[in-house]
Amino acid sequence: MTVVVKNLTKIYGTQKAVDNISFEVTKGEIVGFLGPNGAGKSTTMKIISCYTFPSSGSVKINGYDILEHPLQVRSLIGYLPEQNPLYDDMYIREYLHFIARMHKMGKHATSKIEQLIELTGLVPECHKKTGMLSKGFRQRVGLAQSLIHDPEVLLLDEPTSGLDPNQVIGIRNLITEIGKTRTIILSSHIMQEVQAMCNRIIIINNGRLIADEKTELLLHKFQNKSRLRVEFKNPVTKAILGSIPGLDTIEEKDGKWIMTSSDPEFREHIFTFAVSINNPVLEIIPEGESLEKVFQQLTANS
Amino acid sequence: MFAIYRKELNSFLSSVIAYVVIIVFLITNGVFLWIVPETNIFDYGYSSLDQLFEIAPWVFMFLVPSITMRSFAEERKAGTLEIILTKPISDTSLILGKYFANLSLVVFSLLPSLVYFISVYLLSSPIGNMDIGGTWGSYLALFFLGAIYVSFGLFASVINDNQIISFITALFLCFVFYLLIDLLRGLMLISAIDPFLEFMSINTHYMSISRGVIDSRDIIYFASMSALFLLLTKLIIEKRKW
Numbered sequence: 001m002t003v004v005v006k007n008l009t010k011i012y013g014t015q016k017a018v019d020n021i022s023f024e025v026t027k028g029e030i031v032g033f034l035g036p037n038g039a040g041k042s043t044t045m046k047i048i049s050c051y052t053f054p055s056s057g058s059v060k061i062n063g064y065d066i067l068e069h070p071l072q073v074r075s076l077i078g079y080l081p082e083q084n085p086l087y088d089d090m091y092i093r094e095y096l097h098f099i100a101r102m103h104k105m106g107k108h109a110t111s112k113i114e115q116l117i118e119l120t121g122l123v124p125e126c127h128k129k130t131g132m133l134s135k136g137f138r139q140r141v142g143l144a145q146s147l148i149h150d151p152e153v154l155l156l157d158e159p160t161s162g163l164d165p166n167q168v169i170g171i172r173n174l175i176t177e178i179g180k181t182r183t184i185i186l187s188s189h190i191m192q193e194v195q196a197m198c199n200r201i202i203i204i205n206n207g208r209l210i211a212d213e214k215t216e217l218l219l220h221k222f223q224n225k226s227r228l229r230v231e232f233k234n235p236v237t238k239a240i241l242g243s244i245p246g247l248d249t250i251e252e253k254d255g256k257w258i259m260t261s262s263d264p265e266f267r268e269h270i271f272t273f274a275v276s277i278n279n280p281v282l283e284i285i286p287e288g289e290s291l292e293k294v295f296q297q298l299t300a301n302s
Numbered sequence: 303m304f305a306i307y308r309k310e311l312n313s314f315l316s317s318v319i320a321y322v323v324i325i326v327f328l329i330t331n332g333v334f335l336w337i338v339p340e341t342n343i344f345d346y347g348y349s350s351l352d353q354l355f356e357i358a359p360w361v362f363m364f365l366v367p368s369i370t371m372r373s374f375a376e377e378r379k380a381g382t383l384e385i386i387l388t389k390p391i392s393d394t395s396l397i398l399g400k401y402f403a404n405l406s407l408v409v410f411s412l413l414p415s416l417v418y419f420i421s422v423y424l425l426s427s428p429i430g431n432m433d434i435g436g437t438w439g440s441y442l443a444l445f446f447l448g449a450i451y452v453s454f455g456l457f458a459s460v461i462n463d464n465q466i467i468s469f470i471t472a473l474f475l476c477f478v479f480y481l482l483i484d485l486l487r488g489l490m491l492i493s494a495i496d497p498f499l500e501f502m503s504i505n506t507h508y509m510s511i512s513r514g515v516i517d518s519r520d521i522i523y524f525a526s527m528s529a530l531f532l533l534l535t536k537l538i539i540e541k542r543k544w
Contacts, residue, residue, distance in 0.1 A: 046384075049388040050387070050388055051384050051387055051388050071390045071391075071392060072390075074388055074389055074390040074391075075390035077388065079385075079388045081381060081384045081385065081388075083381045085380050085381030085382045085384060085385055086382070087313070087380075087382055088380075089313065089316065089317065090313075094312075098305060098308075098309045099385075099389065101304070101305035101308070101309075102305045102306075102386070102389040102390065102391050103389065103390060104305075104390070145385070
């Protein structure tokens with residue numbers, strides 16, 4: 001087990017920010033930490049990275065306890081804080097060299113830095129001071145900073161927040177690429193993101209862990225029904241469509257039909273039915289139960 | 303420690319802070335030493351830098367807090383402290399790195415004033431007729447004084463993330479230990495604690511080393527006071543373990 005979190009609790013004043021959370025992460029997993037704002041995601045990350053300390057409970061990274069061996073833990077971890085703080089008056093290379101020196105990387109720091117600048121796509125901006133960079137590039141500098149010492153465990157706190165869609169995709173691909181060889185824990189309140197990148201999802205709300213499941217399993221739990229949006233070329237009525245085999249419910253929305261069914265071959269039935277009434281199907285779009293719904297259902301009850 | 307030291311010093315030297323500090327120190331002292339009536343060296347009539355060492359603690363009282371006020375306050379506000387504290391760097395080496403970087407700046411500001419030393423040395427009659435030992439002693443005393451001020455400044459910077467408040471706090475600490483304790487002694491309120499107050503006053507030890515006599519008690523005072531405030535700084539940083 002790379003990361004072992006046991007009965008972690010963190011109390012700020014009277015508020016329980018993290019309430020008795022336990023989980024384990026094995027090497028090579030990309031785990032998504034999902035929860036609404038103020039759920040305790042960042043606090044948990046801050047504890048794992050040795051920035052704040054737990055009120056009770058323990059965290060072990062590769063067998064090193066965060067309280068007993070903080071320096072070993074810190075050298076095993078790459079951490080990108082939520083705000084991604086940077087020294088605005090430092091040049092990108094200067095900043096990365098500073099981080100490398102803190103990791104006591106010595107001579108091979110220079111080649112590693114060049115490699116990271118290449119990997120994170122910072123080449124066109126690398127003569128700038130970090131304060132002059134746009135948000136997306138700042139985030140890349142933050143990511144490069146967290147990767148510099150080839151950490152065993154990468155903690156990314158909302159790595160794509162505030163980025164434009166292209167930048168989000170860029171960072172996502174980068175994380176997926178890096179995740180092939182490393183353990184990554186990333187937090188987000190954006191469901192699609194977690195769904196796209198992570199092979200396991202931990203949902204927390206009000207400091208409590210409410211779900212810890214493989215992404216497909218979590219989705220599957222709420223996905224025994226398929227939900228399809230179907231568009232026909234010519235107008236049809238509800239009565240006609242009602243005779244499609246396997247149909248459970250049907251409703252019209254903006255001239256398109258939302259159908260649900262528990263039949264695994266339902267799409268096939270729609271197609272043959274459309275052919276039989278000589279009314280071509282223009283589109284069949286699965287409206288899968290999104291993580292949002294899962295999330296809403298899970299957090300509403302607790 | 304070296305990583306932090308180098309980063310801090312670079313940020314001083316790549317911004318205007320270092321140059322402003324050096325120039326202000328040089329000009330303020332220069333004005334009192336050469337121009338202001340009564341205190342200038344020609345009116346004074348002795349070939350010594352006494353006026354410089356009289357005024358320098360006051361200049362440092364304002365300059366040192368203004369260079370140290372950002373050390374922790376700025377990093378906390380910008381969040382970069384989170385970056386540093388999650389790197390394999392101990393709290394002690396973080397604090398010492400910052401301490402020595404700030405102290406280096408104090409030394410840098412002292413160096414150009416050697417020009418005044420050389421000038422007075424050459425102006426004296428016959429040439430070189432001045433208390434060389436006393437002068438070096440005074441420089442050493444000023445260095446120690448700067449070292450204490452820097453530790454006050456770091457402490458003031460870590461207890462608050464507002465730079466102005468940390469400046470005022472540091473200024474106040476310098477003022478208390480340099481002047482206020484001496485003033486209290488003058489009141490002669492409680493004679494029992496007078497030796498203690500005398501020992502606690504920076505001025506006592508500053509004057510003592512300024513004479514050119516290096517007394518272990520003075521060295522111990524300066525070293526332990528700096529260490530005390532650095533230790534307090536460390537305790538505050540560790541307080542995040544709540």
